[in-house]
Amino acid sequence: GPGTMSAPGAAAGGGRSGAADWGGFEDNMQGGGSAVIDMENMDDTSGSSFEDMGEMHQRMKEEEEEAEGEAVAGEEEDGEFLGMKGLRGQLGRQVADQMWQVGKRQASRAFSLYANIDILRPYFDVEPVQVRTRLLESMIPVKMINFPQKIAGELYGPLMLVFTLVAILLHGMKTSDTIIREGTLMGTAIGTCFGYWLGVSSFIYFLAYLCNAQITMVQTLSLLGYGLFGHCITLFVTYNIHFHSLFYIFWLGVGGLSTLRMVAVLVSRTVGHTQRLILCGTLAALHMLFLLYLHFAYHKVVEGILDTLEGPNMPPFQRVARDIPIVSNAVLNTTAKAIALTL
Amino acid sequence: FAGLADVSISEDIPVEGEITVPVGSRSPDEDYSTLDEPVKDTIMRDLKAVAKKFVHVMYPKKSSALLRDWDLWGPLVLCVSLALMLQGGSADSKDDGGPQFAEVFVIIWFGAVVITVNSKLLGGTISFFQSLCVLGYCVLPLTVAMLVCRLVLLAGSGTVSFIIRLIVVVAMFGWSMLASTAFLADSQPPNRKALVVYPIFLFYFVISWMILTFTPQ
Numbered sequence: 223g224p225g226t227m228s229a230p231g232a233a234a235g236g237g238r239s240g241a242a243d244w245g246g247f248e249d250n251m252q253g254g255g256s257a258v259i260d261m262e263n264m265d266d267t268s269g270s271s272f273e274d275m276g277e278m279h280q281r282m283k284e285e286e287e288e289a290e291g292e293a294v295a296g297e298e299e300d301g302e303f304l305g306m307k308g309l310r311g312q313l314g315r316q317v318a319d320q321m322w323q324v325g326k327r328q329a330s331r332a333f334s335l336y337a338n339i340d341i342l343r344p345y346f347d348v349e350p351v352q353v354r355t356r357l358l359e360s361m362i363p364v365k366m367i368n369f370p371q372k373i374a375g376e377l378y379g380p381l382m383l384v385f386t387l388v389a390i391l392l393h394g395m396k397t398s399d400t401i402i403r404e405g406t407l408m409g410t411a412i413g414t415c416f417g418y419w420l421g422v423s424s425f426i427y428f429l430a431y432l433c434n435a436q437i438t439m440v441q442t443l444s445l446l447g448y449g450l451f452g453h454c455i456t457l458f459v460t461y462n463i464h465f466h467s468l469f470y471i472f473w474l475g476v477g478g479l480s481t482l483r484m485v486a487v488l489v490s491r492t493v494g495h496t497q498r499l500i501l502c503g504t505l506a507a508l509h510m511l512f513l514l515y516l517h518f519a520y521h522k523v524v525e526g527i528l529d530t531l532e533g534p535n536m537p538p539f540q541r542v543a544r545d546i547p548i549v550s551n552a553v554l555n556t557t558a559k560a561i562a563l564t565l
Numbered sequence: 566f567a568g569l570a571d572v573s574i575s576e577d578i579p580v581e582g583e584i585t586v587p588v589g590s591r592s593p594d595e596d597y598s599t600l601d602e603p604v605k606d607t608i609m610r611d612l613k614a615v616a617k618k619f620v621h622v623m624y625p626k627k628s629s630a631l632l633r634d635w636d637l638w639g640p641l642v643l644c645v646s647l648a649l650m651l652q653g654g655s656a657d658s659k660d661d662g663g664p665q666f667a668e669v670f671v672i673i674w675f676g677a678v679v680i681t682v683n684s685k686l687l688g689g690t691i692s693f694f695q696s697l698c699v700l701g702y703c704v705l706p707l708t709v710a711m712l713v714c715r716l717v718l719l720a721g722s723g724t725v726s727f728i729i730r731l732i733v734v735v736a737m738f739g740w741s742m743l744a745s746t747a748f749l750a751d752s753q754p755p756n757r758k759a760l761v762v763y764p765i766f767l768f769y770f771v772i773s774w775m776i777l778t779f780t781p782q
């Protein structure tokens with residue numbers, strides 16, 4: 223009733239007078255200025271508040287020096303007017319100093335705005351134990367697909383796995399005894415691995431958006447990145463043991479396990495049979511085909527370069543024999559026949 | 566925050582005290598004196614600083630000299646010499662070796678930048694250029710390994726020479742790892758050292774791979 227109406231009015235009135243007090247206080251602070259402006263620029267994910275305090279102190283100090291400098295410059299201009307040449311050099315230095323301060327502050331503000339790596343900091347907040355657990359979990363398919371599975375939005379593990387894959391690819395070049403143009407191969411390796419990770423993640427995220435799956439971009443990057451762990455293991459083993467049927471076993475076994483894990487996680491986050499089929503089918507196909515590509519295409523890339531560079535020195539049958547031994551050819555044929563029979 | 570209120574300067578508070586010109590103290594005097602000194606002195610001073618850091622890398626004690634006065638001269642010299650030595654390994658004489666030099670250069674600097682950004686994101690207390698400086702200087706053992714490999718390859722390229730080169734490169738790789746982790750791992754929170762060491766391992770592994778698989782023509 224009326225009693226309750228008056229209370230907010232009194233509170234508002236009290237608040238307004240309080241605001242007037244606060245306004246006055248703010249005016250006092252405005253000369254220093256930085257405390258109010260700092261709040262706007264403060265990033266939620268910034269580091270400890272000690273850094274911000276330090277920055278505030280620094281700005282206050284700079285404002286002090288600038289104010290002092292202005293006061294002195296005012297004095298200096300009067301001096302110059304009177305024709306004291308010795309002071310002109312000091313005035314020049316003062317102005318240069320001020321320009322430097324202003325320029326530095328502007329540059330550091332622009333830098334901290336655009337090149338703020340603190341944006342990525344929360345995605346690297348992991349412990350070694352967590353990374354190890356996630357690596358092992360990436361090979362174990364989950365059974366519960368009715369409940370959305372948790373995906374850690376972490377980028378350290380996936381990034382390290384991509385670099386490890388690049389290193390393994392380069393190591394594979396060494397063991398295949400064909401190093402011709404290291405530079406081109408290295409660029410290709412880095413481009414392939416990063417292209418796959420970023421490109422396929424974006425594509426899967428786009429498909430997930432179309433299929434109404436509950437997954438964010440960072441989570442797709444993380445999921446696919448950890449899926450590369452299977453690729454790393456497979457390639458590491460098969461680049462050292464050149465046996466084609468061993469590669470197929472690893473391709474199906476290890477590659478299949480990591481694919482199943484990713485598929486299960488995606489299925490748990492998608493509703494609807496068609497959507498699940500589209501999303502998981504695409505991911506499985508791309509994942510398995512990438513491993514196949516990495517194993518075979520690099521032999522061909524190397525051989526292609528051999529072709530163009532070594533010219534007529536290398537008889538062709540030697541190259542073919544090195545890559546496709548007769549044993550695995552027979553295995554390939556029997557496998558194909560077996561598959562044809564079952565279909 | 567209460568303490569900061571009296572630090573601010575507003576218009577209605579008069580500025581009291583002596584208005585001495587602080588300019589002279591702010592612009593360092595040694596800048597003017599080092600401009601006047603002979604060039605030889607400047608170069609010798611920088612060379613001595615670089616040589617001191619080389620010694621620190623070869624005998625990694627836990628000193629902070631490498632971190633305190635960082636400079637990028639040493640890494641540049643090492644990177645250029647390593648890239649030059651690796652350049653002659655192109656099989657085709659028509660190939661001018663240009664891309665290879667650039668590739669080595671880019672890989673070393675790009676790798677160092679990635680490791681630095683990674684260590685900063687993991688909460689490291691070391692600054693950007695300090696980390697670049699340490700990683701660049703710790704390429705020194707691998708440059709020495711490259712020299713040794715070239716000399717061994719002059720003698721011949723068979724299985725024995727490959728084994729010798731393998732041992733030398735692996736030893737130098739270990740030395741680089743030890744040296745860089747001695748300087749960099751301390752700046753990390755103690756439970757995350759492994760997370761920082763692993764990319765350094767990959768980085769030096771790739772460089773060692775390039776050195777080991779070098780075949781002159």
